[in-house]
Amino acid sequence: MTLWFVFALMTVAAIFAVLWPLGRGNRAANQSLEGQGSETVVYKDQLAEVERDLAAGLIAGPEAEAARIEIGRRLLAAAGVEQASAGQSNVKWRRVAAVLALVGLPLVAIGVYGRLGSPQLHDFPLAERSRAPNMAQSLENLVTQVEQHLEKNPTDGRGWNVLAPVLERLGRYDDAVRAYRNVLTYGGENAERHSDLGEALSAAAGGVVTAEAKSEFERAVALNADEPKANYFLGLAAEQDGRKDDAAKIWRALLAKAPADAPWRPLVQTSLTRVGGGTVAPALSDETLAAAKDMNEGDRSAMVRGMVERLATRLKQNGDDVEGWLRLVRAYLVMGERDKAKAALTDARQAVANDADRLRQLNEGLKTMGLDG
């Protein structure tokens, strides 16, 4: 409503601007006509100017005289013309002009504005926008807000930490790389952050683990050798370099150390299958065994036993892990403890009895071990 009130006021002001001179009456108008500048006034001023210049010594006598004659000639001619003109008034045309202002002006204004304007829309300045909390905010709007905050406070490591994964999920890999770099710069470095950066770099390169990305993963592994993401991607790097055996080695080691319920196990498993290490890895990977080579016999078997015990304990608590069971069974077989292997097998069957899929998986796995029934 206020808007229309403002429009009305403005229209009235515009109409007034047209009507005002029309309503000032003849006398005032003619007075103003007489007060107007005219040619004669200009020439008279020019004559005065010549006198002043002459007095100031800027022009000499003969020149001043010549100028005076010329101006005088023009002055006479102009005065003759001006006699003829005098103001008139024409009531009919003034009425027409008044009607034009009163009717035509609002018609044009409303007509044009009606076609182009959007009076139903309110203003929406920035200040009001940030005060509107229950507005449905899309993810992108939130991201925009966080980005704005970070443009102002670029050293806010936590902010970058929040933003980076979101950017990566949105597919803005280059921005994600920048964000992760800032996380490292301002939030301090750790293995996970290096791996995240490496992952974003690979994503930005279309899935290729570039040299730059690889160095990030290597840095991550240097900080924490068990960092799973870094190890996975190092394996991937090896695979992409054509070193499939190395890849398989890295991944096997990763699986061996992995907690049974790690969500990324299937991914690593699939990758391993892809590079031809498809058979399920032994409980103790070659690497572990190689590491154990340097130890004396007793130490080695102690180490192996320790690992197997840990696996067994874990499986007792969480029996869903088919891979884990298979590994345990195989480990017992390798150590020559057939009884224990059979017992583990029974336990495994019990643990996964309720799940047909897992049971089948377990049976499949067992077939390769030559352990009957």
Add this chain to the structure above:
Amino acid sequence: MIAESGHYALVLALALALIQSIVPLIGARLNDAALMNVARSTALAQLLFVGASFTALVTLHVASDFSVANVYENSHSMKPLIYKITGVWGNHEGSMLLWVSILALFGGLVALFGNNLPLSLRAHVLAVQAWVASAFYLFILVTSNPFLRIANPPLEGRDLNPVLQDIGLAVHPPMLYLGYVGFSISFSFAIAALMEGRIDAAWARWVRPWTLMAWIFLTLGIAMGSYWAYYELGWGGWWFWDPVENASLMPWLAGTALLHSALVMEKRNALKVWTILLSILTFSLSLLGTFLVRSGVLTSVHAFASDPTRGVFILLILCVFIGGSLSLYAARASSLKQGGLFAPISREGALVLNNLFLTTACATVLVGTLYPLALEVLTGEKISVGAPFFNLTFGPLFVPLLIAVPFGPLLAWKRGDILGAAQRLIAAGIGALLVLALVWAWTRGGSALAAPAIALAVFVILGSVSDLVERAGLFRVPFGTAMRRARGLPRSAWGTSLAHAGLGVALIGIVCETTWNSEYIGTMKPDDVAKVAGYELKLDGLFQRQGPNFREMIAEFAVSRDGDKVSVMTPSKRSFTTRGSSTTEAALLTSGASQLYVSLGDVTAEGAIAVRIYHKPLVLLIWWGPVLMALGGVLSLSDRRLRVGAPKPARAQQRLQPAE
């Protein structure tokens, strides 16, 4: 409410302009004072409403109201305040609104200060202004409306073109528009004179100061634009004969001619018909410039957005106004009373010569600008007419003009003495020859034309100084008297000398920059050293920095000369996230009028960076010249006296100084 009120105010301005373009003419026909006075109040009301509309748009930009499409497309909430304001005219719609605001401002000024104009002349002038204004209001409302809304406003804007995020945008367009649109006043006066069928002395009294004001702004606007291009675009060029630059140069050349012929008209009541034609041509060229830039016919930094409907609309405006005014001229010019007579060798004659050269130069620029366009339309062939064409045509035209410049002010009105003038220029001529010899002896390399060109420039400067010396009578009368006389000289005389000297100063800058410019272009790694013109620049390193709405990479150069550390230069490359584009920020080191210029290219894979380093001797003179010219214009404008050109009597009884 602000957005819609601004929109409505613009519509009201259109309605008022329509009334203003009809009613005063009827009043003038009937000789009715009240009807003629409608022009005055409507012009003021128009100024009020357009001003309100423009203020509304500025407010919307400052408040980052993205429900307005124009703000959304050209602003960003993170942009610094100054660029939020300048961004208003950093886009097509807003710049057109600025255009009409300035038009309304000039209309308002005529209405406000036009009391000493004959009433019917004022009515005619304001009516013609209203025609132009109506056409452009319609153009804005129909094809380039800055107040269109977005129903579901986005949260963030798309930001202003990064190249425009510079202080230059605050100065260059408003200056240029004040110049372009200022010429609309002399156009309106010319059309009014043709419609009334008479030109009187009041006409001339009015036209010259308005033309001068428009010319001052246009001069500064062009110079500012050139300097901006020089430091922002990153390759150190200051004039490219780009069609858009030509579009501003043409009204300047025609306007300069108009300025001089209006002078003759004001002082001597001669050259009336020619002055009217020049007024029409100058504004027509301004309109042509607007068309070339705004229609999207040309692609350049200035073409913010191209849209065929806009082009057709402006072309229509162009045809109606240029065609209409020239037809009116053809029909009515013969009925105008011819003015005073003068001998070929006289101040008037010199000014006619100036007009001939300037208009011819303007015509060559016009041909060079429009020929490629016409060829492309007709045959589809794309050619570019560049610097060689203009150097070959424009240059030779300016040489005789510059030689003639010092003679003009020394000649007397009506009938002059060329030998006398030449005698008084002997000192200047000798000075120029000395400079010629010195330049030839001292410099090596470069074009053989450089030394004569510099000598010519020195001749122009010394010539304008000798004009002042002559008038003050220095060396002829005692020193104290001469000083008193120099102070007593009309400010317009000082203005003339300054403006003419500015021409010479700019020429020296142009010649030195193009002839002895030295450069280093290559890639540098940290700790590399580049040597240019005696300076040694060592790249200290590259840094990243976060700006308000951009990130920038800064290179730090330690500059030394003969082993002494001079300064540190930090050129940078800024990348703007929202638009996904980047700008180069050149670093400038000024010593005297010369500059060292460093701008950055791309970073190579090995961590080296491409660098362009230029040493430009006396480059700043290129812009000091126009500033001097503008200063001369201001001095001349501040001279509130009437102008009377006292003619030299036919039989001189004694030898006299030329009079002001």
